[in-house]
Amino acid sequence: MDTLLALANGFSVALEPTKLLFCLVGVFLGTAVGVLPGIGPALTVALLLPVTFKMDPAGSLIMFAGIYYGGMYGGSTTAILLNAPGESASLATALEGSKMAKAGRGGPALATAAIGSFVAGLIATIGLAFLAPWLVEIAIQFGPWDYFALMILAFVTVSATFGDSPLRGLTSLFLGIMLGLVGIDKLTGQARMSFGVPELLNGIEVTTLAVGLFAVGEALFVASKRLREPEEIIPIKGSLWMTKQDWKRSWAPWLRGTAFGFPIGALPAGGAEVPTFLSYSTEKKLCKFPEEFGKGAIEGVAGPEAANNASAAGTLVPLLTLGLPTSATAAIMLAGFQQYGLNPGPLLFAEKPDLVWGLIASLFIANVMLVILNLPLIGLWVRLLGVPQPWLYAGIIVFATMGTLAVNPSPVELGFLFGFGYLGYLMRRYDYPVAPMVVGLILGPMAEAQLRRALQISLGDPMILLENPGSATLLGISFIALVAPFVMKGMNRFKAAED
Amino acid sequence: MLTSILKRTAVTAVALAGLTTAAFAQLELKIMAPAAPGGGWDGTARSMQQALTASGVAKSVQVSNVPGAGGTIGLAQLATSNKGDGSTLMVNGFVMVGAILLNKSPVTLAQTTPIARLTAEALVVVVPANSPVKDAKDLADRVKADPAKVTWAGGSAGGADHILAALFAGTVGADASKINYIPFSGGGEALAAMLGGRVTAGVSGYGEFEGQIKAGKLRVIGVTSSARLANAPDAPTFKEQGVNLEVLNWRSVVAPPGITAEQRKTLGDAIEKMAKSKEWAEILKARGWDDAYLGSADFETFLKGEEVRVEKVMREVGLVK
Amino acid sequence: MTPDNPARGFDIPALVVAGLLFAAAGIVLYDISRQTIVSTYGVGPTAMPYVVACGLGLLGLAHLAVAFRGGLPKPEAADGGAVAWIIGGLVAFVAVIGLGGGFVIATALVFASVARGFGRRALAVDLAIGAGLGLVIFLVFAKLLTLLLPAGPLERLLV
Structure with missing residues (x-):
């Protein structure tokens, strides 16, 4: 009951006209920058920090929260329309979303992403308001061994969903893991696979690889077969809006995506990628139209987008309750708090309830604003696809370079972007899936670092992975997920033999 | 209409921030x-x-x-x-x-x-509030007894946190090459490992741990400045505990x-x-x-x-x- | 499972991929041999590279097997001209940025050549559109986000 009262009080703060204004500015800026690849909410908030430090704390924090949620909405737009996932968490959305967009179903894809984000954001924010103190107690108990097991689970489930050739899928995955080795080793600080090239020391940027393989590679591939089988992009086919069928197929993935995203996002090292991968593979397994996966299944957009947004709200759990910044954006938001002399954590709830609950209330408001802002925009976005094909692809390439250059204005980084683009083209020609490579680059280094931390704590004893209930359970599920398909196949064969 | 005005206001605010200059500077x-x-x-x-x-x-x-x-x-x-x-x-x-x-x-x-x-920012060494380690001497004894058992959580390898952990071991007469330092990406993760009791001690800039210290979830073993910090008069320095250690980031x-x-x-x-x-x-x-x-x-x-x-x-x- | 090309009996692309995978595994192994710093506790920085090298080696062997039994899916003939235009545009982009020509000129070049790759002939118009696009992007970044995209002589007039 106390929570409800506090929340009501928060709404009375957040609904003040000036606060609403800040929130609106925030969601607007957030959506705008979320659309740009490479420029995420973290960077935007960082750039705005020096400007805002003379402003009212509650107002500017509400604005930052708006940017944070807005950035999540914006990220899906480019992933769906241009096949250019601007952040690693939009990767899973791009897989089915871009296929839908090319088939004239961009409208429903964007709509399910927006409404899914809304639903997920709403549920997750409710979770933030009511469950945060308990959730965070569980979350900090997660040790490196548990994270390692979680990464293994993501690896296993995702690998099962890529393409029809295990050989080509695994090749792509391993090349991605190899790229993940490049750069300074997190645990010893020495360079690996860098060969004295300073630009390699920071490793391969996920967005550079993803945008290169996806957007640039696709452009080359489409151009290469333009004369033989010209690609037809249909901006709108059928309904611009979601049909009854689309709704029916979307609601469950939204909820499941939220169920993955919120708790994993609340884990200090959970991140947004793992839940989107888990959601994608779950939806593919559960989908009643599995043949549509890979050709534009709406479940593949609805689930991961919901997971992505729910994890964003999840990240705020450790931030607000403990002052733990667990993502780049959260770290910057923390800096935002600190510039007003505020330290998030248990004390903040007690000392500045107006501010904290006002912030939480404004997350609800931001969410509503975003869905109102985004749904009418869908018609406009989809028309972008009606731009003549040469200009559309030329624009996509310019767009891809801009994001890369803004973060790291170096010709070497551009060289990587285009090199990966050519690689993506070759892989498409020989029917190698490109997504596993990005998955390998994201999960490989995370899994390695967590395993080595776990073994460092246990002084080299691998049993630590099985002695802890959390990691043992997760590894058990991974094992079942790995062998179940084979067992099922065997059973089916057995049955067939009996008949 | 309102939206466009808002947008413009925000935009000009950003644009102007860097431009308010005095006329005479060249x-x-x-x-x-x-x-x-x-x-x-x-x-x-x-x-x-x-x-x-x-x-x-x-x-x-x-x-x-x-x-x-x-x-x-x-x-x-x-x-x-x-x-x-x-x-x-x-x-x-x-x-x-x-x-x-x-x-x-x-x-x-x-x-x-x-x-x-x-x-400059002073660094701080902390332990979880329920840790048996009480002060710098306690920590020093443990590091000397078995450096492997004392796990340190902090930032990147070779960074300020790592160097402090090594300096601490060296200063108290333990083998610095044997310290069990675990680099985490970002302060949040290291802090979570501390709060979850996964590691013995944590190293970071004072500001990063301040909230948890004040909330009583972490205990300060020592700060690396020459005198106590103005905003943390209760936190002892290493120097006053007889560990001659001063590191500023x-x-x-x-x-x-x-x-x-x-x-x-x-x-x-x-x-x-x-x-x-x-x-x-x-x-x-x-x-x-x-x-x-x-x-x-x-x-x-x-x-x-x-x-x-x-x-x-x-x-x-x-x-x- | 009969080879598509029984005369030769093996698939060249699959062989090439196998060779590349072996080479990649070799590079990883070479890099392992140059690691000097080890972890004092737990597993060191070479453990994961060994796993990766083994994986790549096994995948290389699998590709060898595939090369002699069926091969990779046969790609359709590509429009080499189109691909060449686009790659040319990308190389020009990197070159212009690298040589300090600035974002606007680079964008104009890459925009026009990609459009050309997709069959447009109006090079001058596309160059103009590309330059305009580049200019707008440059200004938005410089003024609103305070991020400086690579500047050349043209851009220096503006900021």
């Missing part, structure tokens, strides 16, 4: 942050931009980012492409000293022209090599004026940074001392062979 500066936008050095560079223009010391200041490899990529660029350029500055700090050694950077800080040290600005003495003086004067301005004081307060201004010549001596010290520690730990 200096045009470029500041390179050898890190991606949003990081610590980038924050310093952009704050300097703000203070330099707002206080009227400089007419215009442009910030550029050259990220990568602990700042050594930016350093290399400063030493080669900007050689002799008297209008460019680069932000750097303690972490770069280690990164140069670790990454075997061909360019070192000795090749730059030191201009000024600006800020400082940030500074340097200029390219090959500039004239006159250019060096101009830059030094400008930065000094900025560092003493009320605009800079406001920024320091807002960001929670401590003023640690040292002029060009003093900073040069200080820098040499730090380079020697860091190299010695990194050799002991085995990070540099």
